[in-house]
Amino acid sequence: MKFSMERAALLGALGHVQNVVERRNTIPILSNVLMSADNGSINFVATDLDIEISESTSADVAIAGDVTAPAHTLYDIARKLPDGAEVSLSVGSDGRLEVDAGRSHFVLPLLPAGDFPKMTADDFTHNFALGAAELARLLDKTKFAISTEETRYYLNGIYFHAVAPEAGSAHGKLRCVATDGHRLALCEMAAPDGTDGLPGVIIPRKTIAELRRLIDGLSETVEISVSEAKIRFKVGSAVLTSKLIDGTFPDYDRVIPKDGDKKLVIDNGVFASAVDRVSTISAEKSRSIKLTLEGDNLTLAVNNPEHGNAREDLMVDYGAENLEIGFNAKYLLDVTTQIEARDVHFSLSDPASPALVTDPEDDGALFVLMPLRV
């Protein structure tokens, strides 16, 4: 095998795939990237056995062939080469990979391409397309609520599913939900064609992170294919295939409070910075913050016997009866970051019942927060 390409193109392609490669691997070949050179193009593939990312790019192929080389090392070499350099990669007479650029020369060990684990292609039953920005929105507004608790593996991802059209509406919704039992985030959009009867799937956290990197800042369309056990995202020349979490996502709908009769409207930016300020005191794990609502006054308070107290008053729009309720400060901040409008809306009922948080300018997103005992 022998090919050469511009350093920027090599860096771009490796940059997309190398991140999926774990830093420590018990199976040596999983540290490698598979490079297949053929017909003026190179295909790079990396995998951790759960996720496979591949990227094709054009190159000047002198001799076709397949090899696997250490992904992180190759990426680091490409990163450190001067901009505009022409990089040539070839298998030397001793069976090792020789990388040449200008006056730099590297020799890397290779592993046989035949040993590289390829993810079996599934029969994808559903195919549809989304704009990269739309997909990014779905992920961003939900991924912060993904659980890290391994015992509840079915919560370690985003539940991606189609919702049948409501009465009187022609179109269904494509919806993402994530929860860790303490908060829940939901974001939806009008379902694109091809999502009818889409099975609900749970996309693992790492896949979400890789996908998000892949589509960052793009405006292209992302082609999505779903089977029972796998999901595939295709954007430009990159393809990400991932296994899905084999589990049942809980019935989240009954978690979303529908009877919160106490409406609270706060300027989101003012609220977020006040919560951040007051929570400086709460070094404890629970980071609990107490909200006291009296008329149009909201008092945020943190009481900590060891670290001190903090208090801040805010003017708010609240007409219901007085209420004291506690929340985890971090969870409040996570939610306020997702609100795009000037104001944030809370629907509350009592100190022990979950709060519903909504964005007045985005009815496709909602958040649920479980209160803390204060």
Add this chain to the structure above:
Amino acid sequence: MDNKGLCQDCGAYVAQRAAACPTCGSHKLLYHSELFDLSIAHVDCDAFFASIEKRDNPELADKPVIIGGGRRGVVAAACYNARVYGVRSAMPMFKALKACPEAVVISSSLANYAYEGKRIKKLMGELTPLVQSLSIDEAFLDLTGTERLHGVAPAVTLIKLQQRILREIGVTVSVGLSYNKFLAKTASDLDKPNGFAVIGRAEALDFLAPKPVGFIYGVGPAFSRSLKKSGIITIADVRTRSDSHMMQKFGEAGLRLARLARAEDFRAVKSTNIRKSISTETTFDRDIGDQEELTDKLWQVCVKTADRAKAKNMAGGVITLKLKSRHFKTVTRRRTLAEPTQLADTIFQTCLPLLGAELLDKKNGKSTGQKFRLIGAGLSQLCAPNGDSGDLLDPKASLRRRAERASDIARGKFGKDAVIIGRSLNKKPRPK
């Protein structure tokens, strides 16, 4: 004051060079030039567990008594009669019995010892608020400034304490009196049992100088060996090295040793040890392998742990399940919670899968048939009891939480057994 000494038996002042106490006639007299100036004390019970057993069973008085569990166990305590034969704490039981075959072996009843230990601590607490417990049967006391309060010097107060503990609890204690914690602890070991030893500023350095480094608490055989390699054998040898040399060579422990070698110890006697965990465990009458039965026992310890957490107004972010197999192998399994709890239900629900995993053979997915003698549940990473927000996905958990809070109020009013859940009744005799 002309009276330079004290009678160790009655606490009376005695004149210099007296042959016997003029008040009680005792010959145990205590003289020291700094006797009335020192105020940091270490009080240590003598062969505590054995002494308690002897007190409760006078027939044992003159017999060698060893406290320890079974043939497989180790010596938890040995009375002074047994020590004559060479029996020591932490010695394997079979070795101890070889050294002293006629010893009376008693299995330990920790609850009883803990109870008596607490009574002793209470007596100490009446003398000064600065009592720092080191273990069940020893403590540091800072009696600085109590002379005006008690009308007598700390040394006298301590002799009276020694007598009061003997009278009210029925065990002897040894007292070490000095000007810092290290020397006080060293002193209490010098005149055991029922002793009273003093190390003053004048002689502290000379007293320590010829002692081997292992004499210092915290310098074990391994550390002694590495010190020996550098030519440090006695405490005087340590003083020939600079602090920075000791620090470079032996790290933090080296610096500590260098300071202690000069009898420098500036740690204050602190009355409150910061609590790190709250836990309860129970040893069964017989080994249990049945999952249901273990689950019942688990619930009991969870309730007790939760009760104690609530009483202390604390919550914990880490839950630990402890199991001891019938072969005395202890396993602990811990889980970090997303937020701290003090509720029995949460502790129980967290421990349940951990218990299940221990009973299951990972290879074939079948029960291991393993039997256990002890189960325990604990909370650590303690903090204020905020949290327990409930689980969005398990509305029943929220109900159980509310039920627990409500039944706690009832239990507070009408006693611990006012409200219990059905599980607690399993295998319990019905009330008559």
